[in-house]
Amino acid sequence: MDITEQNEWENETFKSLRIVGDDLSGKSYEDCIFIDCDFIDCKWNNSSFANCEFKYCSITNLKLSNCKFGEVLFEECKLVGLNFSLCKKLLFSIELKKCNIQLCNFSELNLTETSFNSSTIKDCDFLEARLAGADFSNCDLNGTLFENCDLRQADFRGATNYSIDPWQNKVKKARFSMPEVISLLTPFELNIEY
Numbered sequence: 001m002d003i004t005e006q007n008e009w010e011n012e013t014f015k016s017l018r019i020v021g022d023d024l025s026g027k028s029y030e031d032c033i034f035i036d037c038d039f040i041d042c043k044w045n046n047s048s049f050a051n052c053e054f055k056y057c058s059i060t061n062l063k064l065s066n067c068k069f070g071e072v073l074f075e076e077c078k079l080v081g082l083n084f085s086l087c088k089k090l091l092f093s094i095e096l097k098k099c100n101i102q103l104c105n106f107s108e109l110n111l112t113e114t115s116f117n118s119s120t121i122k123d124c125d126f127l128e129a130r131l132a133g134a135d136f137s138n139c140d141l142n143g144t145l146f147e148n149c150d151l152r153q154a155d156f157r158g159a160t161n162y163s164i165d166p167w168q169n170k171v172k173k174a175r176f177s178m179p180e181v182i183s184l185l186t187p188f189e190l191n192i193e194y
Contacts, residue, residue, distance in 0.1 A: 008030075018037070025043045047068070055075045112134070148168055
């Protein structure tokens with residue numbers, strides 16, 4: 001099946017595709033499943049994904065200007081160098097489970113109650129993101145930046161390597177676990193002895 005041959009796809013399952021450098025802009029996918037697919041250096045500008053699932057996929061350095069993601073699941077995927085902040089913000093909705101997420105930008109997005117459960121999220125940016133009730137449980141957040149975010153009632157239990165400044169982010173009723181919660185005191189330059 002050639003994913004480039006038509007502009008609208010519905011109820012299709014794509015398996016083991018390897019697409020490098022193709023322009024897939026302006027395409028529409030509804031209720032589609034992508035399994036073990038690689039998308040590298042492609043353009044998804046002005047494309048639309050509704051009720052789609054990506055499983056065991058590698059998605060690297062895509063152009064996402066005005067791309068729509070509505071109710072899209074990424075499960076055990078590798079996502080590298082994606083600027084989700086360029087996507088259409090209206091009705092943006094994704095879920096990520098056990099993903100390896102690197103160098104991605106989620107700034108200024110409404111990610112309220114979004115699940116990132118058990119993902120590795122390294123060197124990513126969440127600037128002015130709405131993350132109230134988001135699930136970061138059991139995530140490795142090494143090098144990830146949270147700045148001016150709404151993290152109220154977010155779940156960080158079991159998460160590691162996070163650096164969250166409670167003066168720059170709303171953290172009321174967020175859930176943390178020991179001993180990692182001590183990192184919230186970093187901005188105060190305290191000497192803490194164990």
